Amino acid sequence: MIKINTKSHDLSVIGKSVTVKDAWQKVTGSLEYAIDFSIPNMVYGKIIRSPHPHAKVRNIDTSLAEALPGVLGIVTHHDAPNWDWQSCWFNYVGKIMDEWVRFVGDEVAAVAAVDEETAARAARMVKIDYELLPAVFDPEEALKRDAPQVRSEGNARPLKVVEWGDVEQGFKDSEVVVESSMIFGSQAHAPIGRNACIAKWIGDKVTLWTSTQTPAECQTMVAQAFGIPVSSVRAIALPSGSSFGLWWINNFHMVTVLLSRKIRRPVKIELTQEECFLGVKRRHLERSRGRIGCGKDGRIIAIEVHHIVDNGGYGFKPDVGFLCVDLWGRGPHGKFTVQPVSTNLLTAGCMRGVGDVTLGSFTERLLDMAAIKLDIDPLTFRLKNHVRSGEPLRKVPKEYADYRARFNPGDDWPLPNTLSSEAIHECLEKGAEAFGWKERWKGWGIPCRVEGSKRWAVGVGTGSHCCGVQQEGNTSAIVKVHVDGSATLLCSIGRQGQGSETTQTQIVAEALGISLSKVEVVPGDSDASPWSHGSIASNTTFRTGYATLVASLDAKRQILEIAGQFYLKRNPDDLEIRDGVVFCRDDSSHTIRLEDLMSRLLPHTQSPPSIIIGRSGKPMPPSTNFSRHFAAHFAEVEVDVETGHIRIVDYLASQDSGTIVNPKLVENQVVGGAIAASGFALVESLIFDKRTGEIKNPNFLDYKVLRTTDFPVAPKVMFCESYDPVGPYGAKGAGEAPIAAPIPAISQAVYNAIGVWLDIPMTPERVLKALGNL
Amino acid sequence: MGAMGNMNEKFRYLRPTTAQEACVLKKKLGKGAVFWAGGTDLVPQWKDESIHLDHCIDLTFIPDLVFVRSAGEEIQMGALTKVNDIAESSEIRRWAPVLSEAAKCLGSPEIRNMATIGGNLCHGSPAADLPIPLLALGARLKLLRVTGERWIPVEEFFRGVNEVATEEDELLAEIRISIPPPHTEAVFLKETRTSVDLAQVNAAVRITVSDAEELSDVRIALGAVAPKPVRIHSAENLIRGLKFREIDNALVGRVSRKAAEETSPITDIRASADYRRKLSEVLVHRGLKDVVRKLGDSI
């Protein structure tokens, strides 16, 4: 394991809010997203989508469309490979197109034409004969034996079980047992930035350009989808406009590649806003029910949760990422089961904080209900029960179960299946102090202020998530040091506003001892950037950052060996680099500049080094086995008991992401997560037509997201830095705990204001119904 | 399946510079010609293919349709006056603040820079914001055609969902409101899902108290609860003519419940019918209390 002793000297760029590398592009409007991108000779594609939720395609008549001047070709399921392709984390498993359509909006054909207008017109002229089939929209209905089968493997996935101890015994041993259930609407990613895919074949190699969080997976999955070598695919990732897990590798990319292959011309398919809402992916519809048992002293003895998740038409996820089971897994008994099931709705899959936003919020509600029964306040209850560093993690994949037996204690990695670092206690206590929790908390179900029809109350909630995943591949990075001492980092990351292209270069600059202005990054060209999961599952700072650090130190080692052997005549361990100058730690008069080292002839080769390549070498053990990041959020709400409207009037977010590489960036992420979750808590929900499952609100008029005037103008953000033994400079992931903590905090505050627990979103109608006023 | 954007429909663009010229064009071109102002309602409808046109008659280059002026006991507004200018007009803020309050709530800052008072009325949406205070103010509207003009009270202008009283060749040219008599207070209320949204319910309440301290005039208007914006006369009648000091909580409650009973709301994306009925009662109740309190301060 790489140990960095960062506490003995000042860090030069880590921990500083350096300006993001693309700031100038963003404020001048010159940052290029996929929708802005074009290549010479490009033509335009338009996707034809099914108007039916479940049907067999009997016939597709393209003759009229093909006869339209300017139409270059049409693809249908007859052109598509007849095997399933599989997206990251089973977010899509299915054929690019086949004889069946499985949700309203499903891709069934695509047209290429010389311009968008012609493509759109031709798309309407394609005549498709469907044989309608019965459809199912409700996940619990879809589990029934006689339900229409959405896919050939059947609707239900195997039950995912995470358990320890014996819950039945645990409930018998409990002093207090509380039971509840919770329903979550389906949240839409609702991106402001639309997406496009441009695909071009040259011979047997295809290049695609798109806005994506997962450049490497674009490459490997296009290869798998088309049955070609990975080396025959080049994916170039462009920045995305707010993704939240939407823009990975999606089926519309495959349709674009297919269309381009057929007509042998570069094709661009650009999605409309509506297509972004109803044609790609959404958060699952989720339902929880369960119970919690506690001792009289407030310690959790047993938790049992059963969670149903709908996968929509093409999702095939075996479970959701719920790390709350670790956060609250201290008790001796637990059983969490997740039942995913397919429906004839838009494909459902990962959205920021998957599982923790929902199942996590339900778990927090069980905590609160137990605390109420025991008359313990929610802060004290959480302080008593949260997991501590070094304690067991419960959500350990079965395939790692024997990792414990094979683990070599000689390695100084963290113990497997134990939490490597946390500052949860601090997040809760310091957050509470800064929020004025003691003064504002009046007791369960007691508002802190009442005036006319309005009630104000506070709530606290916690959330957690992993720091990256490793299941589909390991994360690597390459650092190239150039002849002038500048460096380029090659890695696969997303650019959806989280600033990874900056934080990764901060790590390189720090490790190599050179100026940040001398570090550039190739963040997503699969021909150059080595494989990584990309920026999903809060992966980037932790896993990619680790790989970046290792690669930087590998390059540094090579530099110091040259310096030591040929110039400073010292052991490389005695040498250091700062500001681009190599020097002896105990004699700073002995130096050599990096650019001199790289450009002078070496005696034994009679050529200069010219380039140094640092590799990330030995991979990290499974980070899901030891690393988590955490958030504790505090909210004050105002509830109008006559109209049912809820407003968030004050907010504080405290976060444990280990060392904070770039505070301003993470502050932005934390608030962004809080606002997205607040939207879900209050108003966001996709509405499905009862008869067809069609999404009735696929636009920003009908699907509301929060505005500047819907959230406090100056929420407080604070960092409680644990120091992770593995993360680069002690840093951990940051993006998803902040979207998991708000719903518990806000719904608890609502309970305290008006004494009712509500499903999500907590619409005014639900408020009034719960109060008996509607 | 929802429309994917209307790239294909061509239409011709015409730019009259006087209201008369606009009417001549409309009469000549008929149904397929559409009067076009800010476009904030028309463009989304056209893109979604719920309207079709062969001619666009752009009204935004007719300066004579853009004005706000007080004349005698009236405020006169050209139909092409921007909603933002209605919101910020010092005359309207002084003499009919209920209208500027509603204008401030319409859409977003950018929409208010583009939308016009005429357009908001002619779109005929039952949830539109400006009809509500205009109903409470008893506005009258000038409809212009080639051969002349006619005036109609605002209450007769709205016929149904997206249906207004203009004949095929008529142009809404002007809106006039009488400056309210002394001891009149009015308030506009709007409930939405988030802070920028179409109304779930919007309402206006206006009361005038006579020198004899009687409620000489009561106006209650509600939007988004019927096929068109409406005055609830039966609720108004419960307190019209009563002495101001007779107005108590119980009476306010009866009036607001009556107003809610008279609504015929639907369930849509923004709210259910039940919730709209409830909100109607709450908003009328709040509106009455607010107006009564303000009147109490001024009498």
Added chain:
Amino acid sequence: MTKLRVNGQYYDVQIEPNEMLSDVLIKKLGLHGVRVSCSRGECASCTVLLDGNPTLSCIMLAMQAEGKEITTIEGLGTYDKLHPIQEAFVEEQGFQCGFCTPGMILSTKALLERNKRPNSEEVALALSGHICRCGAYPLIIKSALKAAQKFEDMDNDKNKH
């Protein structure tokens, strides 16, 4: 051909009657800083200034912009010399993905021209038409306030000399 005045320059453009201003600015004048997202006037990403007023270019007929002064983000500063508002957004990091940023900056410009010293609530109201899905609102508001401060400092410097 129609004459449009964009960022201080005249352009002769062939405009179809059914073309929106955003279509013309992006596709015919290459001004990709005009960002089209919802294309229904709901999100304000496409905001341009028309005679100084924030206007939704995706729902405005391009023909209606004739004779007006159109300002896009490209008309503010340049990469080498940012406008003070752009500087403020860089300093406060008033963005995440950057998609809504041009619109936010232009509306901030319009706000500061009519209200030199807005408070946070006034800034929030002025920018309430703009959707930022990333949720950068608090730092966007801070950026606008910083920009106001910059202008005030510049005014003070001017008055000193």
